Amino acid sequence: MLEQTIVAISTSIITASAINIIRMSGSDSLIVLNKIFKAKTNDFEGYRIYHGNIMDGDKIIDDVLVSVFKAPHSYTGEDMVEINCHGGIYVTRKIYELCLSNGARAAMEGEFTKRAFLNGKMDLTQAEAVNDLIMADNKNNAFLAVNSLKGSVGQLLMPLMDDVMQIIANIEVNIDYPEYDDVGIITANEIKPLVDDWLIRCQEILEKAESTLIVKEGVKTVIVGKPNVGKSSLLNALLAEDKAIVTEIAGTTRDLVEGDIHLKNVTLHLIDTAGIHDTDNMIEQIGIEKSQEALKQAQLVILVMDGSKELDNEDKELLELTKDKNRIVVYNKQDLSAKTHEINISAINGDISQLIDEINMRFETNQLVLEQPSLNNERQISLMKEAQSSMKLVKKSLEDNVPLDLINEDLQNSYRCLKEILGEYHREDLLDGIFSRFCVGK
Ligand SMILES: Nc1nc2c(ncn2[C@@H]2O[C@H](COP(=O)(O)OP(=O)(O)OP(=O)(O)O)[C@@H](O)[C@H]2O)c(=O)[nH]1
Ligand SMILES: [Mg+2]
Numbered sequence: 239m240l241e242q243t244i245v246a247i248s249t250s251i252i253t254a255s256a257i258n259i260i261r262m263s264g265s266d267s268l269i270v271l272n273k274i275f276k277a278k279t280n281d282f283e284g285y286r287i288y289h290g291n292i293m294d295g296d297k298i299i300d301d302v303l304v305s306v307f308k309a310p311h312s313y314t315g316e317d318m319v320e321i322n323c324h325g326g327i328y329v330t331r332k333i334y335e336l337c338l339s340n341g342a343r344a345a346m347e348g349e350f351t352k353r354a355f356l357n358g359k360m361d362l363t364q365a366e367a368v369n370d371l372i373m374a375d376n377k378n379n380a381f382l383a384v385n386s387l388k389g390s391v392g393q394l395l396m397p398l399m400d401d402v403m404q405i406i407a408n409i410e411v412n413i414d415y416p417e418y419d420d421v422g423i424i425t426a427n428e429i430k431p432l433v434d435d436w437l438i439r440c441q442e443i444l445e446k447a448e449s450t451l452i453v454k455e456g457v458k459t460v461i462v463g464k465p466n467v468g469k470s471s472l473l474n475a476l477l478a479e480d481k482a483i484v485t486e487i488a489g490t491t492r493d494l495v496e497g498d499i500h501l502k503n504v505t506l507h508l509i510d511t512a513g514i515h516d517t518d519n520m521i522e523q524i525g526i527e528k529s530q531e532a533l534k535q536a537q538l539v540i541l542v543m544d545g546s547k548e549l550d551n552e553d554k555e556l557l558e559l560t561k562d563k564n565r566i567v568v569y570n571k572q573d574l575s576a577k578t579h580e581i582n583i584s585a586i587n588g589d590i591s592q593l594i595d596e597i598n599m600r601f602e603t604n605q606l607v608l609e610q611p612s613l614n615n616e617r618q619i620s621l622m623k624e625a626q627s628s629m630k631l632v633k634k635s636l637e638d639n640v641p642l643d644l645i646n647e648d649l650q651n652s653y654r655c656l657k658e659i660l661g662e663y664h665r666e667d668l669l670d671g672i673f674s675r676f677c678v679g680k
Contacts, residue, residue: 243267244345245337247330248320248679255325260333261679262321263314263350266341268306271319273340274333275304284308292323292333299336300329314350315357348676352669355661362661362672363391366615369676370454376500378453381608390611391618394443395656401436402629402653405429406646413643426636433633440626447613447622452537453604454614456498456505460532462560463542464552465489465513468570471585472542473497473510478588482510489513492525494532501594504601506538514559515552538564538600540593545569545579566600568593617672618659625655 243264251258262270272280277290284307292299303322312318323333338344348369355365367386374380408424461469465488473482473495482495495510509532512525533539539560543553557567569579573587583590613619628651635645657663 241265243270243342244349245270245334245342246345246350246679247334249325249330251325251327251330254327257322258325258330260321260323260330260337261345261350262319262337262342263312263316263345263353264342265309265317267317267319270337270341271304271306271321274336275302275321277304282306284311292321292336294332294336299332300324302333310357313359314353315359316353345678346674347678348673348680349678351676351680352673355669361389361392363614363618363659364389365661366617366672368680370614372677372680376505378505378604378608382450382454382612382614385611386614391613392660394611394613395659398436398439398443398625399653399656401432402649402656405432406649406653409642409646409649413646424642426639426642429642430633430636433629433636437626437629437633440622440629443613444619444622444626446607446610447619449604449607450612450614451616451619452601453504453607456507457537457601458509458535459506459538459540460509460511460529460536461540461542462511462514462529462533462556464515464556467513467542467544468585469513469542470495470510472540472568472570472583472590472593473508475583475585475588475590476506476508484586489517489519489522489525492521494528501598501601503598503604506597509536514556533560533563536563538566538597541565541567543567543569543579544571545577545582546571546574564600566593566596613659621655621659625652628652628655 241264243262243266245260245262247258248261249255249258268282271282274292274294275288275290276293277288279288282288286306288304288306290302290304292302300323302324305320305322307313307318309316321333323329351365351368354360355362363386367383370383371380371387374383408429412424461473463469466486470482470484470491474480474484476499477497479497481497483490489512491510491512493512497508499506499508511529511532512522514526514529517523517526541556541560543549566581568581568583570583570585572578572582572589573584581592581596583593613622628648631648632645632652635648654663
């Protein structure tokens with residue numbers, strides 16, 4: 239029931255702070271406000287801030303500033319009130335409870351933004367971006383989110399949607415008015431190049447989206463090598479903490495040890511693995527199986543060699559095993575050897591700058607990716623892929639000379655998927671899934 243007026247504490251109240259904000263939205267917002275707020279006026283205009291007291295009966299609870307927004311010119315599109323109160327935990331909760339006992343109900347996660355979306359204040363990708371911006375804990379993610387907040391996904395998709403619509407319209411005109419000479423009969427040969435061009439642009443968008451996801455979610459990075467070459471020492475050096483156990487005994491690591499680092503151009507989800515080699519030890523063998531599984535999933539492999547020794551067959555097998563992977567080969571224990579390789583490190587001394595430079599260089603284009611509009615989550619990408627599959631069916635039908643009116647359904651489906659990215663076709667359960675990940679009060 240959208241008409242209900244909702245209330246939430248929109249700021250964090252884990253500790254006392256200077257100011258907190260209690261937010262209400264809905265047609266009764268001003269009625270509720272009037273019951274608990276004493277100011278010089280009770281005839282509130284939109285886009286004004288009012289100074290006064292929050293009252294519990296005749297008891298003054300706090301001295302506050304109240305911002306008033308009138309529908310439809312507000313975040314949610316409804317009447318809204320934001321009470322800026324003192325940031326004490328008691329005072330904040332008390333005002334919140336007064337709102338509840340005077341007619342508002344507690345907002346659910348993301349309910350303000352859900353209303354903004356349902357009232358046409360933003361499309362679904364923008365609503366998702368609101369949450370992304372709140373959750374962003376680094377510069378890149380914040381930048382991505384703020385771009386989508388401005389509607390960049392909609393702008394990216396609009397030309398593709400227009401083109402599908404154009405093709406559909408042309409076909410429908412031909413179906414509906416075959417007798418009109420001036421309509422001009424559109425033929426499969428005229429549509430084919432449009433479809434091909436559409437598919438190319440769609441593919442470009444999907445490829446860019448993969449890079450965007452890497453920027454946003456980080457890269458699964460697995461550190462592999464034979465036993466005792468210094469994999470765990472490297473993990474510790476990268477994380478700048480003693481996370482994994484390091485000993486001179488070969489076969490120290492058995493479980494996967496994980497940690498995240500934020501480098502200049504990329505975030506890595508690091509996994510240190512058990513040294514891969516032939517062994518009869520059952521526990522070590524299980525660890526090695528885990529290493530191999532992690533290797534399969536890896537988006538980046540750091541293969542560690544002992545730079546103080548000659549490469550042996552085990553090293554060569556690992557070079558072979560990882561040759562098709564996005565991989566960086568590093569030579570560790572440089573402090574023990576005069577011999578230099580392409581990338582030399584000394585993990586135990588924290589001397590890993592050559593590796594860091596190489597990683598940043600490999601992901602340099604991430605910064606470029608950030609500057610262009612892109613799809614930026616799995617929901618958007620999977621719908622785009624569905625739109626692409628339908629369009630591929632259209633292409634196939636055209637090649638097989640299927641009558642034009644029969645390809646209409648696939649075109650329609652492609653169009654529907656694009657609209658669904660923007661939330662123009664929405665199902666209640668889908669929306670609940672998206673907005674339940676929000677904070678209350680947003
Ligand atoms: N001199 C020197 N010794 C190192 C360096 N890095 C690691 N070591 C030593 O090499 C030994 C093995 O280090 P680990 O980090 O445990 O090696 P690992 O590859 O994780 O070994 P497993 O878990 O057994 O596969 C330890 O004695 C470390 O002190 C280095 O840069 N220089
Ligand atoms: Mg280890």
